Amino acid sequence: MNMHVNGENHQFDAGLTIGQLLKQLDLQPDRVVLELNQNILNTTDNINTELHEKDKLEIIQFVGGG
Amino acid sequence: MDPLVIAGRKFNSRLMVGTGKFSSNLAMQSAMESSGCEIVTVALRRVDINNPGDNMLQHIDRERYLLLPNTSGARDAEEAVRLARLARAAGCEPWIKLEVTPDPYYLLPDPIETLKAAIILVKEGFNVLPYMPADPVLARHLEEAGTVTVMPLGAPIGTNRGMRTRDLINIIIEQANVPVVVDAGLGAPSHVAEAMEMGADAVLVNTALADTPNPALMGEAFKKGVEAGRMAYLAGLGPQRAKAQASSPLTGFLREE
Numbered sequence: 001m002n003m004h005v006n007g008e009n010h011q012f013d014a015g016l017t018i019g020q021l022l023k024q025l026d027l028q029p030d031r032v033v034l035e036l037n038q039n040i041l042n043t044t045d046n047i048n049t050e051l052h053e054k055d056k057l058e059i060i061q062f063v064g065g066g
Numbered sequence: 067m068d069p070l071v072i073a074g075r076k077f078n079s080r081l082m083v084g085t086g087k088f089s090s091n092l093a094m095q096s097a098m099e100s101s102g103c104e105i106v107t108v109a110l111r112r113v114d115i116n117n118p119g120d121n122m123l124q125h126i127d128r129e130r131y132l133l134l135p136n137t138s139g140a141r142d143a144e145e146a147v148r149l150a151r152l153a154r155a156a157g158c159e160p161w162i163k164l165e166v167t168p169d170p171y172y173l174l175p176d177p178i179e180t181l182k183a184a185i186i187l188v189k190e191g192f193n194v195l196p197y198m199p200a201d202p203v204l205a206r207h208l209e210e211a212g213t214v215t216v217m218p219l220g221a222p223i224g225t226n227r228g229m230r231t232r233d234l235i236n237i238i239i240e241q242a243n244v245p246v247v248v249d250a251g252l253g254a255p256s257h258v259a260e261a262m263e264m265g266a267d268a269v270l271v272n273t274a275l276a277d278t279p280n281p282a283l284m285g286e287a288f289k290k291g292v293e294a295g296r297m298a299y300l301a302g303l304g305p306q307r308a309k310a311q312a313s314s315p316l317t318g319f320l321r322e323e
Binding site for chain 2: 005006007010025026027028030031032033035040041042058059060061062063064065066
């Protein structure tokens with residue numbers, strides 16, 4: 001399926017869950033915050049949430065800043 | 067030193083430190099340590115999914131430092147509110163350094179969008195620390211909106227140019243009922259000392275600590291600058307005069323009159 005992740009199109013297997021996606025990307029769930037179709041998600045509560053074709057996902061983390 | 071109180075919370079340090087632009091996490095940690103800071107700012111950005119990099123939060127002891135996420139990158143109130151909500155969803159306490167900087171060249175804060183965002187975020191229960199132009203009228207509006215500090219800029223972000231807005235910050239300090247934190251452009255210990263001597267309650271520094279070969283030593287230098295300025299303010303500076311006033315007696319000279 002085609003999804004928009006962090007502003008870019010990416011192909012993933014259908015039925016992928018958020019937890020599986022984060023694992024594929026080698027990201028610990030507790031280091032990121034997610035926005036799915038412009039709704040903020042608590043990552044750990046949504047680890048089993050399934051992703052769908054054309055979903056827009058933002059994966060965000062803390063970085064150094066002033 | 068006398069404690070700084072923001073939103074009912076006590077801090078022993080009046081120096082806040084930004085975590086951007088350090089050459090390494092070790093350099094950042096050494097500056098945080100030597101500066102004695104208790105509040106550190108961080109930003110939120112998209113993960114580069116091809117190269118996720120390091121989790122920088124691993125390098126910040128959350129028991130010791132209050133994490134103050136900023137809304138940097140926001141070009142309007144809506145984007146700033148979105149970033150603040152994301153920060154809270156990421157498990158941060160509801161403290162937010164509000165930054166709305168649509169102008170990419172000078173990174174000057176947008177007063178109208180900053181006020182709009184502040185009103186929304188205060189209603190949502192955030193402790194809002196707004197980065198703002200050194201405008202005393204805006205400072206009053208933000209305070210009325212319920213922000214827990216005002217954070218006027220000394221000079222544009224990252225310029226190291228010092229207290230270029232000194233006269234306006236003086237007015238803000240005179241009128242404010244919330245802590246005044248001078249943010250941005252403070253590039254030397256003498257700059258932070260100047261802000262603190264004037265009666266600023268705190269300062270926030272990033273570039274000056276990151277952009278030096280020795281962040282640890284610079285952190286200590288800024289700590290001392292802040293403390294010196296605060297102590298001088300508390301002691302009370304003598305008045306400035308146009309004409310000389312002798313420090314030594316004007317009698318008993320070894321000469322014939």
